[in-house]
Amino acid sequence: MALAARRLGKAISDTARAHIAGLRTYPTLDTWMNPLTRGLARHFANQEWLKALDEIDFPYRMSDDEIAGVSCVRYETQTARRDDLVLLYVHGGGLVSGSPRVNASMILPTCHLSGVDAVGVDYTLLPEARFPTQIDQVDSVYRSLLNDGSQRRVVIFGDSIGGAIATAAMLRWRDEGVKIPAAAILVSPALDGAGASDTHYTLDGHDPLIRSNGGRNCRKLFSYYAPGEKLNNPMVSPIYGNFEGFPPMLAHVGLREVLLGDAARFTQAARRAGADATLRVYDGMFHLFHMHWSLAETREAHADIAEFIKSL
Incomplete structure (x- = not known):
């Protein structure tokens, strides 16, 4: 969709309007x-x-670290005051780009507002590694954090495709009897490799960053990630999993996102399974708008996440 064709509601802030006008669609798959x-x-x-x-x-401050043989980044802010929790961040980027440092603007505001430090997993991108390597790496870091002697509870935070990795890891931990995270936060999560959500059709062209082509781009990406696997395999597409026994969860998504349907279906399925799952939808917002701290909408969203963490 051409930039000139982006029509915006009157409730969106002027700063957000300027950001949306300047955003460029991600490169094609x-x-x-x-x-x-x-x-x-x-x-x-x-x-x-x-x-x-x-x-x-x-x-x-960001500092490089290695945990359980996996490269990681530690995030610290001057407001850190809670030593009973740690955030485990799983970044987005379609499995082909991004890193804990590149995507740091996603997690730093939550650290700042919640007073909790974080660890970001620098998992291996495609095609250098494929499914389930990324889940294995998050798994290794998580188990190490559980057993580091600090007795801190872990809150897992995944955005975009990082949401799929984080949720698949939780399915593994639940099924293997590993202590589940204290809570989970999912931002703009991509959870369905089959691209079945209705918003892949209804919102395609309205998200300034992602084009879906009726879910075809999603199916192509997940097939690239997990060749030979069925796209409804819950470890590949966690939306098809059973969320019984999951911790409190908070999902954030923008109203312009083609992935809005994934977040809605996931929270509905989680609640049906007895989990405490909350969905927040932000009017006019786009994929990964949480990375743009200068927006009033972004500050409100991170404040909501921080309140969720404080409630733990």
């Missing part, structure tokens, strides 16, 4: 899959996300 163009696509996407760090107006 074929660009990511082609080894000749993959590097440029990664560079483009990473640079766009790194720009969002310039909007952060509070002190923070």
